[in-house]
Amino acid sequence: MLEKKDLDWGNLGFSYMKTDYSYVSTWRDGAWDEGRLTTDHTVTLSECAGILHYCQECFEGLKAYTTKHGDIVCFRPDMNAKRMHDSAERLVMPPFPEDRFVEAVKKVVAANAAWVPPFGSGATLYVRPLMFATGEVIGVKPADEYQFRILVTPVGPYFKGGDKAITITIAQYDRAAPHGTGNIKAGLNYAMSLYPYEEAHKNGYSENLYLDSATRTYVEETGGANVMFVNKNGELIVPQSHTNSILPSITRRSLVTVARDMLGMTVIERPVKFSEVTNGDFVECGLCGTAAVISPVGHIEAEGVHVTFPDGAETSGPVMKKLRKTLTDIQSGEIEGPEGWVCKIC
């Protein structure tokens, strides 16, 4: 029987803690090396490394956890592999092969099995693959050396308030350049979101809702989570972007499948005007992402904007609650989900 680390699993925050192993692979002379586990959790870089100047970096986030049956699993890692491939291409970095990505996730999680929180603790092992330019560049061009790493760290829930609905506001800035860069998971987009995030916090809001940068008419997403609504007919309304500026959340795509195929709901994926939100067309709102699954949004407040979602103003409304329960039951092995969603590691 594996000895687990002696941690207070039920009271972990969402912060970094060093574990035993990380995974590292280097791209040099036009190829990725074979990759390996490492106990060195630091990176030494040239002051001229491409990441430090032109920000060639992208990352992923997924979780490993223990099911009801005692298996250590992760959720749809092939989707993260594909998305990181796409992010890397957009940033002119050599994609890490998708099959090797999944193998590397399994390897580093298995090596850190003692750090995977036990079933029922509410905690998970957060898995963070990242890739960045280590090669030296001074003229503006892609670097010629890269590092792919995966670090893992045990975490508790992302939003502390449990099921308490949050209030969000409207960002006055863009979180990504317009026209198709909001769909990559990259530090450069997060860098752009920090200033509006701090502003929102100062004003007492949990998050920012970003509108499309070209017209400020359509709903995109929040800083780190996709948004979805329920309308008065009980239909799930999922915003789409004309300019491909919404990050393709794996949680959101999984919830769409769950809603349509398992719960028999009507799901409509289409551009959503912010005026529909302010007109009171929607009765529930939720933010979705790996860490939180779905967090209920009770209110949207900004200058001249006061929106309350009547079925979920205080805690999750019935539809968001049912969606979250179904997805988390699939993840924990309570019920059977679509083939291949829960990926066994050890």
Ligand SMILES: *Cc1c(COP(=O)(O)O)cnc(C)c1O
């Ligand atoms: C990671 C991320 C999400 C959530 O994606 P999941 O795959 O569901 O974790 C949503 N929006 C942004 C901007 C993100 O970076």
